Amino acid sequence: MRPAGSSARRIDPRRPASIGPSGLRRIVLGGSEGERSAATLAPAPTASKPLRSAGPFARCVLVVAHADRGALDDHAREVVAAAAVLAEPDCEVVVAVLGACQDDAATWGIDRMLVHSAFDPEAYQPDVAVCWMLELQRLFNPAQWLLADRGADGDLGRRFSVAAGLSVACHVVELSRARLRVRAAGGFDALARPTAVMLLERGVARAALPFVGLGRQGTPPAWPQTPPAAGVDDLGLQAGDPELQSLEEADLILAAGNGVTDVALFNALASALGAATGASRVAVDDGRFPRAKQIGATGKTVSASGYLALGISGAMQHLQGIKDCRHVIAVNRDAAAPIARRAALTVVEDSGTLMRALLDQVRQQRGRA
């Protein structure tokens, strides 16, 4: 700092500036053209993301995923993002989805999406799905196959790699163009070059991409009409009882906070909705719910598809416990509660009044159905 009164050069904050064609403020030093106004900090209008590659494509990388309720889930999106990030400009990102999927393909970096809408997730048909993937291989001959290593996707990927005789790496925790990393037993990591089929763990890639894909819709190969494997008959799928399964694997959770005083009504609503019940720390400390129901930093971390928070303000510790939940709905008397920033739908209402109204409607519609 120069002492006061010295001949310090000062910058006029309102010196003339003009807005250039790219939307930036342009200052010509010593110039007098332009508008004399203070700089505003308004962000530029959000420019649309650039295209990853416009083609033509010489190769392709194929991602196969089961759709979850008409959309790709977060794990599958990470796998698609990993494929898009690793793809060279002449490599197309093709995603084959089993089940209806209304996702916007371009946003997730997909160049071509093949949706087999008529897929029935209730039916037991692993061999038919493998035949379908072999048909995909014949049509596309992808350089690499990427799948999420969980549930049906992991099972399908292993079956396919054995059936097609391709090299496979499972439980991949880190991936780059040159190598992949797998957790091995005994305190070691195993490194290898990328294999033909790779099953990725959660968190390998960041799903948000700075570019978009072409987002074309393609036609998947017809579902094979091969008869199911002889000797294995499907006797049916039975959904889990939400009250018996652990909170971590519940699909729909009704959670109570300090605002819920009528526990009997709360439990009646949960059983009418077919939801598992959870509670915030305050409600558990108050003795209204057992400790096993607590969701949050000191309780359980849940990954339900739907989370209905009744009378929960949304402390940071509670939000940590629901970070993997897909759809959060909040009911609170305070519209400015922190949970309102997390929730996709916030309803400003007393939780008791709303529970009664919701229970009436659920009973009516269940009776009608």
Add this chain to the structure above:
Amino acid sequence: MSALAVLVASRLDAVSGRSTRSRGDAAAVALALRQAATAQVRVVSAGAMSDEVARDYLALGAGRIELFDVDADTDAAHLVPLLASVVANSALVLTGTRAASGLGSGVLPYALAAALGRPMIADVVDLQPQGAAWIVTQAGPKGARRRLRVTVPAVLAICAAPSGALRHSYRDRMAGEVVRQPCPNGTAAPVSTATGTGTSTAWSFVPLARRHQVLAARARQSGHDRMLGAIDTQSASRGGTLIDAGNADDKARAILDYLRTHALVNF
């Protein structure tokens, strides 16, 4: 009387470095031994296993465990036909879901089923005899259970998660018999199906990395864009729809509509 064969392996404890029995394999042995009244149960292991670990499996109630001598550097392509020749006469082959030593890729049951030409059923939690057939219960996500009637020889991968406390009998541990056998002949030809530990992939082992690098696209941003990103308040999470107006019935209907739009309820 049909026969069940259970494939077991030892596990290297990540903390103590000692060999112990694998929890998933022990669950498979326990599930098989529940059928011991109607079926003959064999417990089989190929690969290095100390007597201590073998007796840990015997403590579950098996009278005998067969250990086949296999070189430590045998890869999966050679191991699979060897195991297939050992368990070829058993109606059902039970394995764990994933090995607790080596890479633990979980491909072995699939490769074994392919080598034997049998169907493979993953994530099995229960097994009940029904006449000449077996009723197999498979665990699905979110607590779902699928029941399958299996009338042909099959390979089952047993899911360890729901199994409760396992039996541990000191008497059975000491009384059981550990049988070491040489590797059966005629298994030189590797199967063509490459597996996670197969010949086609060369793995190198390095010390465990505590943190993994997350794959993210490099954003080509100008400095001006980054500065705007730092002060950007528009795109940050501001929450979703807020419903303040209307009575409780309207609000309840809005919640129900949301649940139905996203297929979270099925009525």
